[in-house]
Amino acid sequence: MDKNKVSRFTKMIEGLQEFSLLVRDVFVHLGSVKDNWNETVKEMYLIGTKSFFLIFLGGLFTGIILALETGHQLETFGATAWIAKTVSLGMVRELGPVIAGLLLAxxxxxxxxxxxxxxxxxxxxDALKAFGASPIEKLVIPRTIAALVMFLPLTLIADIVGIFGGMLVSNQTFHSxxxxxxxxxxxxxxxKDLFVGFLKPIFFGFFIATISCYFGLTTKGGTTGLGKNTINAVVYSSALILVIDFIFTKVVWELL
Amino acid sequence: MIELKNISISLNDNVILDDVTISIEMGMNTIVLGPSGAGKSSILKIIIGLWVPDSGEVLFEGKNVCKMTTDEILQLRKTVGMVFQGNALFDSLTVAENILYFLPDKKKLSQNELQLKIEELLSFVNLSGTENLYPEELSGGMKKRVAIARALAFNPQVILFDEPTTGLDPINTESVLELNEKLKQNGITSVVVTHILDDAIEVGDNFIIINEGSIIEAGSLEKILRSKNPFVQEFFKRFIEENHNPFIRISKEVNK
Incomplete structure (x- = not known):
């Protein structure tokens, strides 16, 4: 095998190992959140309040488009009454969490x-470590807890606003x-729909926070490296959201 | 005493330090002098346990840093302050918040006690009245002095300086060097890593000359100047020439 491919594969395995250790450390140091409560609240504000408009727009237009697309198909069968069910289930189970997850990623x-x-x-x-503080406790835990707490209400907003958008289309275009x-x-x-729909953002929040913190903490190579790692964080988080969504839809849905 | 015994470390197949053995006496200003990329900063990172050497041992007052538990390392770091080359101040915090950030047991202190502590530290570094400014509002020299105040916040026995005067104008350089002298008078051990010969000679008691990861010479200035090593002779060439030139020597003495 090509030496470069071997080296890339080794680096990927090492990266996975480092990420697993970071996730372990997050669980080990979870209790430190009470010592860094101010930082956690600040992150909740930045993730939650500051993302509200983005989530609002994302949810609204997803609901509108979903209602429009399904409405036109259902209209041919005279079944426009089903728009409500399609939009409601589509938003709560799938599109609400995924769209919110991708936008927040x-x-x-x-x-x-x-x-x-x-x-x-x-x-x-390095300064944090040199002065006896843990970057996991000071930086990663507040961001992870903030994501865990804020992603669920944000997803709920995307769901409600999406269904509202669907209602507007249903009423104005299809006269329901x-x-x-x-x-x-x-x-x-x-x-079952609510359980799956509300469980997803907790997993999304956890992985978006830990993946992005991992790439941040392993940045090297100046501004080019920073740009590369920022792209990687968004790409890996987004891909993982889709994988987790599939697992939930397929496996968890069948188990429940 | 801080001792590094037969320390070797490599990163990505590059040898950073190769069988380095040095002793740093407490209460003295020890200067680690060498060209850029010689491995000077890695010595500081190894002393404080940020980097673990591939081989060899680091003894801090007789205790092996490499064999310390995480808690012991954290305790050690609370007795050693570090001033980073780029200062490593937190941009989102004010000068006062930066200084208090690492202060242990700060929750046990009243607001008045914290205020007094800040005033005392800022007065020590001649920056009284700057507590509410953000790092971006400070000049390079002021940032360096805030970094020194932060390192002093928990009364360390030892302060490690990484290139403290690089990039500073002569006035700020002089004030940082004066601070270094003041620390020595207060019984604090300094380890200064620099490539600037004039600054090193002004504050140094003992000198360690390093090049390409190996120790070339160590000892007092007199011993270093008598060295027959070609690298040492080349490095100190300008200093020796200036000191043999009566006009330059007199001019320097008059300026002092």
Missing amino acids: ARTGAKNTSELGAMQLSEQI DISVFWNTAITSLKM
């Missing part, structure tokens, strides 16, 4: 990697009754 993931990467390049991470739409949308949702 781009926004939060890029933010975490570029921040920690810049700190790594300017020796701030608003109360019938809401009634169908709500009664279509079973406990």
Whole structure:
């Protein structure tokens, strides 16, 4: 085999090992969140409040497009009443969590990697270690906890706004009754749908935070390296979101 | 005493330090002098346990740093301050917050006690009144002095300086060197890594000359100047010539 390919494969395995150790450290140091509560609240604000508009727009237009596309197909069968069910289940089970996850992977993931990467390049991470502080406790735990706490409400917002967008299309384009739409949308949702839909963002949040922090902390090679790692963080987080979504849809859905 | 015995370390197949053995006496200013890329900064990172050598041992007051547990390393780091080449101040924190960031048991201190501590440290580094400024509002020399104040916050026995005067104008250089002298008068051990000969000679008690990862010469200035080693002679050539030139020597003495 090509020597470069072997070296790349070895680096990938080493990277996976380092990432696993970081995830282990996150669990080991989880209790330190109480010592870094101010930082955690600040991160919650940056991830949550600051992402609200992006999630709002993402959710709204996903719901609108979903209603438009399915509405045109259902109209040919005279089944536009099913738009509500399609949008409701589609948003809560799949599109709400995935769209919110992908948007947050781009926004939060890029933010975490570029921040920690810049700190790594300017020796701030070394300074933390040199003065007896743990970068995991001071930087990774607050970002992970903030993501775990904030991703669920943000996904919920994307879901609700998406269904609202679907309702607008259903009412204005396909002339469905608003109360019938809401009634169908709500009664279509079973406990299982809500459980799967609300469990996904917790996993997405955890992996987006840890992957982006990992790439930030392992930044080297100046600004070029920082750019490369920021791209990697967004790409790997986004890919993992799709994989986790598939696992949930296929495996967890069948098990429940 | 801090001792490095037969230390070797390589990174990505590049030899950084090769069988390095040095002793650093407490209460003295020890200068590690050599050209850029000689391995000077790695000595500091090994002393503080940020880097683990491939072979050899580091003894800090008789205790082997390489065999310390994580808790013991954290305790050691609380007795050693470090001033990084790029200062490594946290951009999002004010001068006061940067100084207090690593202060142990700060939650046990009242607001008044913390304020007094900041005033005392800022006055020591001649930066009174700057506590609410952010690093971006400070000049290079001021940042360096804040970094020194931060390193002094928990009364360390030893301070490690990585290129403390690189990139500073002569006035700021002089104030940093004066601070170094002040630290010595307060009984603090300094280890200064630099490639600037004039600054090294101004504050140094003992000198360690390093090139390409190996120790070339170590001892007092007189011993170094008597060295027959061609690298040492080349490195100190300008200093020796200037000191043999009566006009330059007199001019320097008048300036002092």
